[in-house]
Amino acid sequence: MRHDARLAILQSVREKSLSESNYQMRMLRVLQYIDAHLDEDLTLERLSAVAAFSKFHFHRQFSDYFGLAAFSYVQLLRLKKAMYELAFRSHKQVIAIALDNGYESSEAFSRAFKKSLGLSPAQFRKQPQWDTWQHSQLTIDQLREQHMPATYQLTDVRITDFPETRIAVLEHRGAPALLGNSIQQFIAWRKLNKLPPSVSATFNLIYDDPDQTPADEYRFDLGAAVPAAVTDNQHGIVNKLIPAGKCAVLRHTGTDAQLGSAVRFLYNNWLPQSQRNLRDFPLFFQRISFFPDVPEHLMVTDIFLPLQE
Template identity: 25%
Template sequence: MNRKYKTRIDQALQYIEENLSKRILLTDVAKVSHFSPYHFHRIFTGIVGETINDYIARRRLERAINTLIFKPDLSMTQVALGNGFSSSANFSKAVKLYFGFSPSEIRNPDKIKDSKIGKIYSKYGKDFNPSDLYPTRLTNEMTSAIYREDTIMNIEVRDIDGYRVCALPSTRGYESKAIYEAWDKLIGWAASNGIKRDEQQRFAFAFDNPTVTPIDKCRYEAAIVIGSNIQVNPPFNLSEIPKGKYAVLYFKGSPEETIKAQLSIYSDWLPDSGFEPDNFPMLEHYLNDVRVDGHIEMEIHVKLKAMVSS
């Protein structure tokens, strides 16, 4: 992809993310990207793979469902208005149509009697089950499988210095093949710039929740810590991990168990921690190579800020 096109589409995506709680006009997004509004929607669809309206609707719904789950103290109306819906009724209708379940069913999956299929399956081929959003609702059998002897978990709050990183996005979200391709390119790049493979500090920016977002639409960026003297050029991006306080969960287990470990931070630890997540994506700090060892060993980082009293 042409670098200028990608940069301008990235500006459009960033504008959308920052304004999901408001009304977003195509002309405004086109203006931010510096493309003609007459052609912007075709350029956006061609590069992103979704129409701009579909993209905005999907991101708004995904963020709303995450808010619904991880901020249970908020009312349906607060969740709806805070995520760009004009009313709780419109929010409920949109959620039911897209996910196949009402907001109250997603908040209380134990009350669901029948499995349902929403637009998310017909449009993206993704199964959606509200129970998957709640690690603490797992059966005893599943729990024992997750917390078996070789799966070790421990959370601590840690002050972390900022890092300068070179990043490379996965072209197909959380799909394994695309993730490995991104890492192979990035690891090779770092080695060619004098960072030995066994000395590389490898992080990943995990922007989305795959229990809500289709796997290939999840945003994932591989990243390696670099010194101030290293130049970064396309297709790689210069980025940073900001200094701050982070909840750090040590995890060792299978790739399939990772999402449950991540969600446990939000469902089991955060509510009583005195903190809330800061506006920064989840990080995965890899301590081994899953392709060599057959399991993942990593630290999951969630940037924190003090709880704001409502």
């Protein structure tokens, strides 16, 4: 093959790759826009403008790319955010949750909620059905993992000296699908003791990989920094210490569904080349910002991997 012919082929491949990357970025921009504007009127015309696509073709482009209609995706995200607020933001009235998630009235919200989950918002708030909760998130989580993957570089990881930190802990033991019960219980204790995340740092101790651990053996700690040891209590809160020491830290910005990828990067990519040894303490998270208080793609979690000196 002549030299100029090879150059032409290489140029064509390069242009095709850039074109596909640009298309992907425009679609990603739409997902991020939807996340940040769930309480607004997200028409196809508005979303197509965000992507810089023709409004006459955008609905087909979105469906072909994501395997889900734009309207259906918006509805799933609104319901997910509403479920979090019903379960974990007890101070918010149902009508406020409805309006904050783009519904015109509590009646419209109730109809959509019951059609999707088989129970009313009030019923879900009183007794959340966590199996239904998990199932409702599968489509969103799978779509995000495929089209919004978190990517990291070795330089994203830093080494820090973590100070000894006393934490009050609720130990979740059992199926990951039932973690919501423990979260509700822990939030109730924090409110009772006036320890919101704004004044008390939030930590999770990660003992097990949910994909590799039998459900009844799964362990996960919910923790909040406290200035002094907590006394015996009826909420099941116990005292623990995160010891001082070196840690590798990776900041993850994005959904909880993507945290597994970030953890695997630390263990499989960063650790082997670092020539560091692990300390006898579990991986832990510090939660910096939370969904539904911020859009999912803007959630911030610092992942700490304890290291030997």
